[in-house]
Amino acid sequence: MCCVNFNQSVINRVTSEVFAWLNKLPTELSTESVDNEVRRLAASPILKVAINAPVRRLFDYLCPGTGPDPQPGVRVRVPFRGRRQVGVVVDVAETSEIPAGRLRRAQEVLDETPVFGALDMKLLLWAARYYSHPLGEVFAAAMPVLLRKGRNPDEPSRG
Numbered sequence: 001m002c003c004v005n006f007n008q009s010v011i012n013r014v015t016s017e018v019f020a021w022l023n024k025l026p027t028e029l030s031t032e033s034v035d036n037e038v039r040r041l042a043a044s045p046i047l048k049v050a051i052n053a054p055v056r057r058l059f060d061y062l063c064p065g066t067g068p069d070p071q072p073g074v075r076v077r078v079p080f081r082g083r084r085q086v087g088v089v090v091d092v093a094e095t096s097e098i099p100a101g102r103l104r105r106a107q108e109v110l111d112e113t114p115v116f117g118a119l120d121m122k123l124l125l126w127a128a129r130y131y132s133h134p135l136g137e138v139f140a141a142a143m144p145v146l147l148r149k150g151r152n153p154d155e156p157s158r159g
Helices: 008-024 031-043 118-130 135-141
Strands: 046-051 059-062 075-080 083-093
Touching (some): 046 075, 059 075, 083 135, 118 135
Antiparallel strands (some): 075 083
């Protein structure tokens, strides 16, 4: 059996580091400040995003804090399962079934104009329904590799 003895100086140092870290956290957690933050988040349009994943649903994200609100058909970079994924905005809604406080914000809008037009969107939505395939995978299959990876097609290739 192994026994670990900590000396008092190590315990004091760790304790002071923990308290220093705690002092950096925001102290304003009143009900009013939380309510104001939830109201601010709820006022932002909700993006319904198709992500290249084997899941038959759209994911809700808040609009990025900067720039104009994205329109359907543009690519966005979003946090998804611990990484950054490129998805396609399928719809912009006013509300979400998920509480506003739990929604994550899209990191950036990758296109100024939609990659998929209205007819393209209708065709891809139909194909996903007809073939019972996840919408995100259908959109990903319809894009060239560079667009799927979030690159701008006008950028020079990296060789």
